[in-house]
Amino acid sequence: MWRKSNEVKPSEQPHGARSEESAKAPALQSPPLAPSSFAPTAGPAPASSNLSRIGSGLKIQGEVSGDSDLYIDGDVRGKVQLTNSRVTVGPNGRVQAEIEARQICVEGTVQGDLRASESAQLGASSRVRGNVLSPRIGVADGAQLSGKIETTKSPALETPERENHRETVGAKLESTDQ
């Protein structure tokens, strides 16, 4: 199991995983959004020195957690839990894991649930097999999704323990989920 620390030093990273200035990262930008008008837009990542990258050719199996934004262009299996950060799955990224993050942008392939406390974007080349749970969900033309789409009103991420407190856009209190 591989747990990433908050600050990843380049010298400590395995080959293919490196921290880099965001200007080089092809991450998706997150616009201010309304649920009904939400549309994913691609663009350069905002300036941030807190971006880690799993490059293509790198395979990781286990749990990824921490506070930095993450760009995945390699293979990840297990669990990705970056609840206060943004996770971007690049066009070459292949993820077999549940992803929990503040923002999730997908241009690659994901098999697993996406839980975003702020927004989830499925790009045109995205292939997602799993459920998408987020207050704001954007779907680009060409995206492929097999799973449930559920908007959650609460900004806090849902966990199984809090499943009974889930609210939908219609402000309906949900007690169970199928």
Place this chain on the structure above:
Amino acid sequence: MNWTAKPRLTAASGAAPAKPGPTNSSVAAPNCRVSNGLKEFLWLISDVPRCRVLDLGPVWQSTVSFFVDKGYRVSSEDLLRAWKDFLTTEEERLRTAAVGNTGEKLSPSALAEKFLQTSLQYPEQSHHGVLVWDLLDYFDPVAVPPLVDRLSRLVHPGGVVLALFHSRAAERFHRYRIVDAQTIELIPAPTLAVHAHVFQNRELLGLFEQFRSSKSFVGRDQVREAIFVK
């Protein structure tokens, strides 16, 4: 089958949309069509609390937003693409099978059964509305009955299925998305599958015999929009 009045799934209160009725126009704009079937579909599920809708076409932002804004929950599964991917995988499996091992080849019905082992995996009675669009026209006719049977099981009693059927082989392949409560947009798309079968009324009634009522609207483009209520 009965052409009954709207079945009430619950006694929930709330303003229901106006009762849909046939409109004179079947085409609203280029690539758009006024859909009486969609109006009927929405009306039938309008008072269902925590309504769950399953869209068997590709996922579109407009369709998702349309239902999410209503407070519905949406599931999406591009069934035809999944079928095509499944067939491709099967062909590849046959190609790599040992030479002379003819027993590997599955009949169309066995293929359908195998396909359904990984597709349309939802709990029984889990959805109140299913948008099938015109997908059934593109499946091998032998594969359609088990598929409809699976659909009937995942639909909640009183739930509704909207399906489109071409009266003749479709000239080109389209995907569909919801523009508003009475309009669907036809999106020209690369041909994912060839039109396989034109269903006659009697065939449809037999296919959906597990549903208690049906209703259909035929547009000027000879596309029949059928509503099946379980």
